Amino acid sequence: MSRIELDSVTKRFPDGTTAVRALDLRVGDGELLVLVGPSGCGKTTALRMIAGLEAVTSGTISIDGVVVNDVEPRHRDIAMVFQSYALYPHLSVYENMAFSLRYRGARKSEIQARVAEAARILELEPYLRRKPRELSGGQRQRVAMGRAIVRQPRAFLMDEPLSNLDAKLRVQMRAEIAQLQRSLGTTTVYVTHDQTEAMTLGTRVAVLSGGVLQQVAPPTELYRRPANLFVAGFIGSPPMNLIDARLERGDGGPLVVFGPHRLRVPPSVLAGHSGLDRYLGEPVVVGIRPEHLADAALAGAPPAGPAGGPAPGGPAAGESVIELPISLREELGSEVHLHATIGAAAHAGAAGDGDDVRSLATIVARADPRSRIAEGTIARLVVDAAELHFFDPATGASIRDG
Amino acid sequence: MIAAARSRSSRLAARRRRAGILLSLPAVALVVALLGVPIGQAVYYSMTIWNGITATWVGPSAYASTFTDPIFWRVLENNALLLLAVPFAIGIPLVIAALLNEHVRGWRFFRSVYFLPTAISWVVIGMFALRFFSATGVLNQVLAHFGLGPSATDMLAGETSALAALAITFVWSMIGTNTMIFLTGMATLDPTLIEAARVDGLSRWQIFFRVQLPLLTRFVQFAFVITVISAFSALFSLIFVMTGGGPGFGTTTLEFFVYQTGFQQVQFGTGALYGIILFVIMALVGLVQLRLIRPSDGEGW
Amino acid sequence: MAAHPGRRPLGPRLRRHVWAWALFAIMIVIAVVMLYPFWYMADNAFRSPGQFDRQSGHSLAGWSELFANLPVASQMLNSTLVCAAAIAIILVVSTSSGFAFAKLRFRGSGTVFLLVVSALMVPLQSIIIPEYVNLAKLGLTNSYAGAVLVYAALGTPFATFLMATYYRGISDELIEAAIIDGLGYERTFLRIALPLSLPAIATVTVLQFIQIWDDLLVGLLFLPPGQRTITAGLATLSAGRTTSIPALMAGSLISAVPAIVVYLIFQRHLVKGLTLGMGR
Ligand SMILES: Nc1ncnc2c1ncn2[C@@H]1O[C@H](COP(=O)(O)OP(=O)(O)OP(=O)(O)O)[C@@H](O)[C@H]1O
Ligand SMILES: [Mg+2]
Numbered sequence: 004m005s006r007i008e009l010d011s012v013t014k015r016f017p018d019g020t021t022a023v024r025a026l027d028l029r030v031g032d033g034e035l036l037v038l039v040g041p042s043g044c045g046k047t048t049a050l051r052m053i054a055g056l057e058a059v060t061s062g063t064i065s066i067d068g069v070v071v072n073d074v075e076p077r078h079r080d081i082a083m084v085f086q087s088y089a090l091y092p093h094l095s096v097y098e099n100m101a102f103s104l105r106y107r108g109a110r111k112s113e114i115q116a117r118v119a120e121a122a123r124i125l126e127l128e129p130y131l132r133r134k135p136r137e138l139s140g141g142q143r144q145r146v147a148m149g150r151a152i153v154r155q156p157r158a159f160l161m162d163e164p165l166s167n168l169d170a171k172l173r174v175q176m177r178a179e180i181a182q183l184q185r186s187l188g189t190t191t192v193y194v195t196h197d198q199t200e201a202m203t204l205g206t207r208v209a210v211l212s213g214g215v216l217q218q219v220a221p222p223t224e225l226y227r228r229p230a231n232l233f234v235a236g237f238i239g240s241p242p243m244n245l246i247d248a249r250l251e252r253g254d255g256g257p258l259v260v261f262g263p264h265r266l267r268v269p270p271s272v273l274a275g276h277s278g279l280d281r282y283l284g285e286p287v288v289v290g291i292r293p294e295h296l297a298d299a300a301l302a303g304a305p306p307a308g309p310a311g312g313p314a315p316g317g318p319a320a321g322e323s324v325i326e327l328p329i330s331l332r333e334e335l336g337s338e339v340h341l342h343a344t345i346g347a348a349a350h351a352g353a354a355g356d357g358d359d360v361r362s363l364a365t366i367v368a369r370a371d372p373r374s375r376i377a378e379g380t381i382a383r384l385v386v387d388a389a390e391l392h393f394f395d396p397a398t399g400a401s402i403r404d405g
Numbered sequence: 406m407i408a409a410a411r412s413r414s415s416r417l418a419a420r421r422r423r424a425g426i427l428l429s430l431p432a433v434a435l436v437v438a439l440l441g442v443p444i445g446q447a448v449y450y451s452m453t454i455w456n457g458i459t460a461t462w463v464g465p466s467a468y469a470s471t472f473t474d475p476i477f478w479r480v481l482e483n484n485a486l487l488l489l490a491v492p493f494a495i496g497i498p499l500v501i502a503a504l505l506n507e508h509v510r511g512w513r514f515f516r517s518v519y520f521l522p523t524a525i526s527w528v529v530i531g532m533f534a535l536r537f538f539s540a541t542g543v544l545n546q547v548l549a550h551f552g553l554g555p556s557a558t559d560m561l562a563g564e565t566s567a568l569a570a571l572a573i574t575f576v577w578s579m580i581g582t583n584t585m586i587f588l589t590g591m592a593t594l595d596p597t598l599i600e601a602a603r604v605d606g607l608s609r610w611q612i613f614f615r616v617q618l619p620l621l622t623r624f625v626q627f628a629f630v631i632t633v634i635s636a637f638s639a640l641f642s643l644i645f646v647m648t649g650g651g652p653g654f655g656t657t658t659l660e661f662f663v664y665q666t667g668f669q670q671v672q673f674g675t676g677a678l679y680g681i682i683l684f685v686i687m688a689l690v691g692l693v694q695l696r697l698i699r700p701s702d703g704e705g706w
Numbered sequence: 707m708a709a710h711p712g713r714r715p716l717g718p719r720l721r722r723h724v725w726a727w728a729l730f731a732i733m734i735v736i737a738v739v740m741l742y743p744f745w746y747m748a749d750n751a752f753r754s755p756g757q758f759d760r761q762s763g764h765s766l767a768g769w770s771e772l773f774a775n776l777p778v779a780s781q782m783l784n785s786t787l788v789c790a791a792a793i794a795i796i797l798v799v800s801t802s803s804g805f806a807f808a809k810l811r812f813r814g815s816g817t818v819f820l821l822v823v824s825a826l827m828v829p830l831q832s833i834i835i836p837e838y839v840n841l842a843k844l845g846l847t848n849s850y851a852g853a854v855l856v857y858a859a860l861g862t863p864f865a866t867f868l869m870a871t872y873y874r875g876i877s878d879e880l881i882e883a884a885i886i887d888g889l890g891y892e893r894t895f896l897r898i899a900l901p902l903s904l905p906a907i908a909t910v911t912v913l914q915f916i917q918i919w920d921d922l923l924v925g926l927l928f929l930p931p932g933q934r935t936i937t938a939g940l941a942t943l944s945a946g947r948t949t950s951i952p953a954l955m956a957g958s959l960i961s962a963v964p965a966i967v968v969y970l971i972f973q974r975h976l977v978k979g980l981t982l983g984m985g986r
Pocket of ligand 2: 046047048162
């Protein structure tokens with residue numbers, strides 16, 4: 004069992020591409036850390052550096068406190084599960100799993116015992132004599148896992164191990180991997196571009212973008228307190244609605260103003276975001292998760308003022324109602340997604356994009372399926388203002404404490 | 406730690422480099438020693454007069470005197486005339502491949518039969534061609550049977566007719582290879598394309614000329630290169646068996662001239678010179694070949 | 707449409723039939739043209755010179771004359787030995803270098819690869835004189851060694867190209883999996899890459915076998931007369947012009963048999979070699 008530490012690890016390829024930039028990461032003993040991010044963000048590169056397949060340009064990688072920068076892959080005692088599985092096509096399932104042990108000089112009886120054990124755990128016993136091409140995708144995936152398990156390595160590295168499976172199998176294998184990892188207790192770094200997979204699997208999740216680490220946190224923390232616009236937009240499905248707005252002084256406290264809409268920021272939010280003070284009269288990016296927008300008719304909210312501002316009578320604390328035209332209603336059975344056009348600009352992208360093209364935004368509400376809001380009508384939506392997120396439009400950083 | 410941070414390539418990369426050099430070394434050594442070095446030597450020899458015992462240096466003027474030698478030009482003319490066979494060596498296989506591609510009954514059998522000459526040595530082919538074209542040969546018998554032509558002319562006896570006989574034999578023996586190339590090419594074509602053309606109302610011929618042929622350009626180019634290379638540097642055995650280069654210099658091509666000059670007249674210097682000229686011609690063809698191969702490999706080597 | 711087969715005009719169907727039969731007939735004609743030489747050889751090999759002149763009657767006279775004038779058995783053996791040795795060298799050299807060029811790139815490997823492959827364009831005739839002088843000086847033209855080396859060198863560029871193309875098709879992840887499993891690059895080559903490349907190895911073997919078996923020039927110049935290959939032996943026999951035609955036909959036939967057999971068995975590999983050769 005072991006710890007993996009990355010200290011300010013940078014990878015620059017000879018062609019000048021910087022795939023990973025000053026990455027700091029700690030993977031605790033027995034932990035399953037998920038590395039997630041969009042395509043090309045450097046996940047694979049990071050993993051390959053941990054494996055020793057790729058040299059680091061600067062910084063250090065250590066396993067159990069020992070710097071392994073100059074240690075060859077075979078001496079790092081780690082196992083890797085590749086996206087393509089990389090099973091040896093000319094060897095049987097048994098031989099594939101036994102392969103590494105044989106070259107590490109394990110005794111024959113030992114090899115047999117370990118392969119048998121792995122095959123039992125992964126339910127591969129009926130297939131040991133088969134060649135990889137005679138297996139289904141899921142079975143191949145399990146062989147790849149088995150090849151890693153028999154090694155009893157210090158750590159598992161997995162690069163999108165489920166991406167070649169169909170959706171249903173992926174969910175099933177995801178659960179199996181989680182279970183297996185927990186029962187073996189082997190330190191694991193798991194790479195995926197699928198945020199759902201990341202959230203369901205990881206003890207902690209590290210979000211990477213453009214080779215830069217954005218945030219490392221447990222899944223709920225990541226969801227509830229995204230550190231910046233990128234994480235806010237990346238984690239969650241449908242993604243958080245991000246709107247360019249202004250923070251203005253109102254009668255009963257600060258107001259979020261975008262287009263014709265105004266939302267009151269309840270005192271509880273102000274208390275938790277003391278940094279907001281400095282943004283009064285300034286632009287901010289406000290984030291609203293789709294599930295924090297509800298059909299007002301079902302929520303039992305009082306009628307709103309004509310401009311959608313706070314009702315004079317004072318609504319229930321932390322709630323506000325906005326009126327929006329609905330452009331699309333998607334039925335998902337357990338919920339409906341309502342797409343609404345707002346008379347304001349959507350935030351064009353994560354910080355530093357420099358993209359000034361702003362379009363009128365669509366925001367998505369995740370409503371109760373009993374909602375009768377139809378396409379083409381104006382709907383009244385309740386915003387759970389207690390769950391608003393605020394970001395600095397210039398830096399993209401979350402606005403929390405002053 | 407600092408050292409680690411500074412090292413740009415890992416130990417693994419060093420190992421890979423070492424293994425790469427080690428594993429490629431034998432091939433490189435073999436090719437350099439037996440193909441590379443002799444080219445250099447040939448350039449040197451080409452500027453000497455050397456009868457196998459005594460060598461005298463002449464320098465580049467050796468080339469000048471060659472270029473004024475009418476026999477040399479006669480030989481080059483033969484090479485040029487052989488090029489006239491190339492369109493046939495490409496056109497006929499192209500038609501055959503198109504017919505095979507219709508997949509009529511038994512096409513697999515026909516394919517095997519048509520490819521067969523690829524496996525046969527030029528010596529054996531020449532052996533038959535010798536009888537075929539001779540005065541009492543099959544060709545004359547057939548012509549006589551149909552009451553055609555003044556029978557019993559030996560095609561191999563006349564300079565021009567001998568070269569023609571050589572060219573016909575050459576075309577026949579290229580059929581297998583080139584048909585194979587074109588059939589492979591046709592197999593890569595998207596069948597729905599042809600169906601689309603059929604739906605669009607194109608006739609069989611239109612489909613062949615307007616749809617299939619343009620898509621086969623690469624394969625035609627490849628076949629062209631292979632055919633030219635064969636015409637210039639693979640006919641030694643055929644000439645050796647059929648005509649011995651004669652009558653006169655009627656069928657002596659450059660490659661055969663090298664052999665005659667070097668090994669029959671033992672003029673190593675001049676022989677090497679002809680070899681170098683052949684090499685230059687081939688290198689030019691080779692550049693075409695390279696241009697054909699490279700785009701397909703993606704990341705250039 | 708299929709509901710009214712009777713309503714279908716007869717014209718197109720008939721035309722299709724005629725076309726199919728015409729096509730078949732053309733195929734037969736071409737097949738005859740391609741096969742006739744073999745029939746001619748087989749027919750006339752079993753004649754005496756007299757029978758050949760009359761074009762009637764069959765006998766084994768041609769064969770006995772052939773065996774009297776040409777050490778067929780020993781020359782077939784020479785061909786086999788030379789082929790086997792040269793192909794062995796080509797395989798060792800081209801698999802290892804093909805793997806290196808495809809998977810173990812080092813600085814300059816691209817250029818080196820290009821150099822090796824472009825040696826493909828060197829016509830044998832261009833270098834044959836220095837080659838002969840060099841190998842004769844080393845005393846290698848007194849045995850199989852000289853010819854074997856020349857054949858090996860001539861076959862290596864294309865074989866290397868084929869092998870490199872093949873290895874490039876193997877995923878990098880597979881090689882890396884072996885590295886992580888604890889093998890060095892050399893052993894990864896031997897244990898993983900080599901077994902996987904058996905189809906390409908078969909292709910190289912077949913291509914080279916046919917090439918070397920059928921070659922005349924190298925066999926003629928680099929082998930001592932006593933160790934000539936069957937193809938070279940046959941060509942010199944024919945050049946002597948003292949031998950009867952049936953004997954030469956018999957010789958042609960028997961010398962062609964091994965290559966034909968190999969061709970018939972491994973046709974698929976030949977075609978694949980050609981396709982791979984185009985870098986597809
Ligand atoms: N050998 C290389 N040379 C140059 N650039 C490279 C190399 N390998 C990767 N890159 C670049 O580094 C960046 C990160 O690549 P990486 O493969 O780590 O992405 P990834 O996060 O794994 O993406 P994906 O989800 O698509 O697998 C990309 O921009 C890629 O183009
Ligand atoms: Mg990746």
